Amino acid sequence: MAARREMLDQALSIGRRELGFLADGDVFEAEKLAKDRERILDEAINDLDRAHLEQLSDKLVEMRSLQNDITDEARKLHSSLKQDLLSMRKQNKRIAGYSFGAGNMPRLARQRFINKKS
Template sequence: MTDPRRLLEEARNLGNQELDFLKKGDVDSASDLAGQRQELMQRAFDVLDDSTRNSCADQLRELHEQLDAIMAEGRKLKSSLQADLGKVRNTGKQFKGYSMGAGIPQGNRGLYHKRG
């Protein structure tokens, strides 16, 4: 039987690495670590009983705070991605407006006849 305190400590270490990857913007590596962390926590909760629950309370609080930090970093990444997508969308609209003002034909319009 594995010690839940050890499993929770390993999960906390993986959480720290995951948070570092998120701060660097490496979402793929963070996602891989999140899966590993989830498995460790599940194994820890499976073997957690009443006698060890009280001794693991501090670790569980730390994990909860760490999860809040990971979620906050994820929200920051999401909002920056949304802002970047909005800029790209606006840039496309601007270019379309410039081409229409300059008289540049859009796409295939006017280049081909409908009949043979």
């Protein structure tokens, strides 16, 4: 049982590092740590009966709290990325409008001149 408690401590440590990487915006490193954390958690709680799970409940509750923090940070990062993409889309539309207004010749030529071949 001590070995499983130690594994849960290790998973908590990895989870805290993962949260730090997410806060810094490094999703690739956070993903690697998330996979390691998942593997360790699976090993730690695999084949445990209810009595043994209750003995580890303090660590499991702490892990759940950390998971909620990780999820919140990931949602913030997702929202920030979504805002950046929307801003970029608006900027691209604005730049395309400047291009047309500045006399982008190939585009204006098709609209102003008649094609003699048709």
